[in-house]
Amino acid sequence: MPTGVALTKFRVPRPRRDFVRRDALLAHLRQLTLDTPVTLICAPAGSGKTTLMVQLAAADAPGELAVWVALDDSDNNPARLLATLVQSLLPLDMAWEMDPRALVANVTGSGPEARAVLAGIVNALCTVPAQRVVWLLDDLHRITDPNAVSLLDSLIERLPEHVALVLGSRTEPALPLARLRAHGELGEIDASPLRFDEPTVIALAQHRWGSAPALEVVRDTLARTGGWAVGVNLMLASSTGTGIVRPALQHETPRRALFDFLAQEVLDELPPDLRDFAVDCAVLPELNPARCQAVTLRSDSRDALDALLRRHLFLSVVEDSQPVLRFHDLFRDFLLAQLARKPAAHVRLLHERAAAAEELPERAISHWLDAGRWIAAADLIVHHGLRLASEGAYATLERWVERLPADVVAADPRLALLRTECAWSRWDWEQVLLHAAPAAVGLEQSGDLPGQLRAQLLLAATLGALGHLEERAALTERTLRLDLPASDAAQFHLQRAWSDFSLGHSGQVGKHLATMNALVAEDPARYAPQVAPTLNCHFGGLPGVTEAYLQFAALCDSVPKPAAMPWHSTPVVLGAWAALWQARRGGATQALRRAEEIQHRFGKVRYVLLDATHLQALLLAATGEFDAARQVLEALLADLASSDAEGLRRVWQRPYRSVLARTLWMAQDGPGLAAQAAWLEGPLRHREWPLTAGAVDSVRGQAALLAGALDAAQDALETAVAHHARYPAPAFYADPRVALAGVHLRRHDPALAWATVAPVLQEIARDGTPGRLLLEPAPLVDSLLALCPAKAPHAAQVAGLQQTLAGWRAAAAHTAADTTPRAEPAPLGPPGLRLTEREREVLELVAQGLSNKLLARQLSLSAHTVKRHLANILDKLDCDNRVQAAALWRRDTN
Incomplete structure (x- = not known):
């Protein structure tokens, strides 16, 4: 949860002692909350929305709980809005399926991760022991970000029946109100019923001054203000309860101008020292004696606040104990306009004092920025930056950094690292490149080794993602020559594995992963969560990798897991991949199911989702469900086509499309494979990984073989075999030697076919990866295995492979026979998820x-x-x- 959030956001403001109860209006609001899931109170500032909502929240209704949220500008992005909503619910006695902090920590936008948080909120709300929950969100007009509004709409769609949402807003929100109205799911209160009438004005005056003004004063007040609550209050206050209203503006005066005029009247009535106190304290979003004393240097700040409160100066009490008070927004805006007339140096000084006294870092940062104290602001930004980033406040961080002068930003490598983290969260690789390199250099010069290593790690990963392979390798080797802590060393040995895999040294990958595991084993609880997000399936099927995957999964399993976290799905998915390579069907499907459950809770973490979806498609194809496998991969490719995956798409679109082609090859779908071969055609594009060339040639050769063009198939596959010798990628494209052996079979040359495929079988036996044969066409594999001479040195191993493959197919057939149409309806929506x-x-x-x-x-x-x-x-x-x-x-x- 955001630790920089004021808890007063979640406290119901205390009703003023002299407020006028409007029982009929309150009863109407309560009935709306009973009849509709959403009630919108939409009226201009100062109309009494908050006062009405406070009365509803403060009512002691049997079996009802009220939850209050005062939204502010910091909530205007999806991650922070969700964090705020979740934090508002934490005091309730609810059963969360998982740690809500872990849920929120994974959110960076409004995609599936955010929807998973919504599902967690809804499920938790269903466990509230109270009969009803009234959830009040005040100042909704501050939420304008389309993604944040979309999330709120999704929440409304899912609200349990016993939860009523009450929204207070100055403007009509961009929610689908027409749909809610059409379905009878929206209650509405606009400005009309909130307007004061004669009895209300009289009651208000009697509450405050003990006597009612003359009727002509009441009517004049209503005529001038149109019953606008804040205008009525100000106009009565300007008359000081005597019934004598000073000359005012004409009726058609704009409401804002009327407010300013009346506010000035009220302000002029204050003693000069109290007037200065109110104006200077307007820099504070919330007032308490300590903050006010720090800003004004007045030791009588508590007495001054009491005096303002007694004079009905548009203060609401948020908390009694200190006390904590808040100016009405309109009145604070007016006071700030008065403050702006004072010398700029005085205003900066007030912000400096406020920043020095502020306990909440986010408010302190804003004050330092307003004071023009750039270094102090920068220090706080970098000190709290990683925490704020973990809470999803990337937009806030970037907005703060943009307010700093360019020379201040350029001189502080910590800010460059923070900008790198923000860009990394969006997979904005180009921006990572722009900021990571200067961050690494500057942090190295300042002796900040942890910061330097983090910048270099993000830079190395980004260089690889963008296809700068030699640069990534050089950076990795240079870093590994440093005296690294175990956690960083583990991550850079993983980067070394990536480098060798991409540059054609695949035999070294398993060794680097083994070194990584040895380092993680020194403290799995600390190091496994750091390594997991950058370890995935791409190395699968290479020598030594299956064992490394299983070892890393075991290290992760040794870590206590009191609550699920996104990284927990990484070792589960790796274990599932290892089971596939070992042809353990039960282990692969069970592990994949576990990974899907974790992913579903967190709304799909992309770095794991790609691996899980990739594996699911191959598992489906290996069990003969080719259409389902194709749908899964088409959905994956559609995800890669999204705007936020541009950097990833540039390098990985053709490799992932070759996985789709592979399933068509397994299905022996000639036309489909030919279409994919045409799509994949072409030389390596700028920054694509070299393994792509082998995949393209392999698919071209397979398509030609299925079309009966044996000469073209042999030419393409022999080229693919040469590529494969250096750039094997079993997780992406099929071994071209198997297809080439198929060409020799079609040419009626079984001896050459056996000689071509025998090295493949020897590698499989050496590495314990019979699953590689499951990802080739079953009839072709059976024909090739049948070629093994009875007295061949590897005849026993071939017989073992045949037995393993037969066991897998028998299990798949048994599952298919036991699955009824009701239990397994036709696929709909994202891969792997079915509707009941x-x-x-x-x-x-x-x-x-x-x-x-x-x-x-x-x-x-x-x-x-x-x-x-x-x-x-x-x-x-x-x-x-x-x-x-x-x-x-x-x-x-x-």
Whole structure:
């Protein structure tokens, strides 16, 4: 959870003693929360929205819990909004499926990770022992980021029936209000019922001054203000309770101008020292005696605050004990405008004092920036930057850095590292390159070894991702010559494995991974979480890698896991890959299922999702489910086509498309394979990895073989074999020697076919990776294994391979025979996720346009059950809303 967030955001402001109860309006609001899941109170600033919401929250209704959130500008991005929402719920007695801090820590945008947090919130809310929860979000107008608004819409879609959401906003939010209105799911209160009338004005004056003003004063006040609550209050205050209102502006005066005029009237009534105190304290978002004393240097700050409160100066009490107070936004804006008339040096000094006294780093940083104290601001930014980054506050960090002068930023390599981390979070490789190198150089010069190593690690990984392979290798070797801590050494030995894999030294990969494991073993609890995010499946099938995967998984399993974290899925996926290479079908499918469960909780972490999806496709193909495998890989390629995957796509689009071609090769789908071969055609493009050339030639040769063009097939496959000798990538493309042996079989030359495939079988026996043969066409593999001479040195090993393959196929056939259509419906949505029969019924009716109420009636379900089904459907289909899900249904059923 954000540690820099003021807890007062979640405290219901204390109702003023002299506020006027509006029982009829409050009863209307309460009824709306009972009748509709969402209630919107939308009216201009100063209309009394917050006061009404406070009354609702403060009401002691039996069996009801109120949750308060005062939104601010820092919440205007998806990650911070989710963190704020989760933190607001922590005091409730709810059962979270997993540590909510771990959920939020994984979110960097509004994609599946954010939707997983929403699912966690909804599931937790379903466990609240209270009969009802009223969740009040004040100042919603501050949330304008489209992705943040989209997340709020997704939350509304999934709210349990016993949770009512009350939204206070100055402007109509960009939520799908028309849809909510059409479905009868939106209650609304606009400015009209909030306007004061004569009895309310009279009651307000009696509360404050003990007597009512003359009726003509009341009517004049209403005429001038239109019943606008803050205007009425100010106008009455400007009359000081005497009934004599000073000359005011005309009725048609804009509301803001009227406010400023009346506020000035009120301010002029204050003693000069109290007036200066109020204006100077306007730099503070929240006021307490200590902060006010620090800013104004007045030792009587508590008395001054009490005096302002007694004079009804538009202060709300957030907390009684200190106390903590807050100016009404409009009044604070007015006071800040007054402050701006004072000398700039005075204003900067106030911000300096406020920053020095502020305990919350985010507020202190803003004060230092406003004071123009760039070095102090920069020091705080870098000190808290990594924590804020872990909370998803990347946009805030970058906004702060942009406010710093260019020379300050250029002179501080710590800021360059922070910008590198922000760019890395978006997979913005070009920006990582721009900032990581100067960060590494500057941090090395300043003697900051941990910072230097972090910058060099991100730089090395990015160089590889962008295809700067020689540069990555040189940086890695240079870094490994340093006296590195074990955790950093482990990560750079992994980078060495990446370098050797990309540059054609595949025989060294397993050794580097073994060294990495030895370093991680020194302290798995500390080092495994650091290494896991950069270790994946690409090395699979190479010598020594299967054992390294299993060893790393075992090290991770030794780490206590009180709550699930995103990195936990990495060792599970690696274990599943190892099981595939060892042809242990049960181990592979069970591990993949575990990984999917972890991933689903966190909403799909891309660095693991690619591996899991890749593996799932190959597993499906290895069990004969070629159509399902193709759908999975097409979804993966669609993900690579997204705008935030540009850097990844540049290097990995053709290798992942070669995996799709591989499943078509396994299915012996000649036309499909020919189409993929045409798509893959062409020499290496700028920065593509050399292994791509072998994949392209291999697919071209396989397509020619299936088309009967044996000469073309042999030429392409012999070229592919030469590439494969240096750049094998079993996880991506099939061994071209198997297809080349198939060409010799078609030419009726079994001896040459056996001689071609025998080295493959020897490598498989040496490395214990019979699963490689599962990823070749089964009829061709069986024909080639049958060529083994009875007295050949490896005849026993070949017989063992035949037995292993037969066992896998028998298990696959048994599973297929035991699977009923109800348990395994046709694939819909993202790979590996299936809808239950009931969910399919619900989605079909949603696609027909039925509202939740009609849907519940049609299926004889409660509204709560319908919402839960919809939430599950949206999660499984990776959709933001029911419209997207319905579109998917119509697409896949037409």
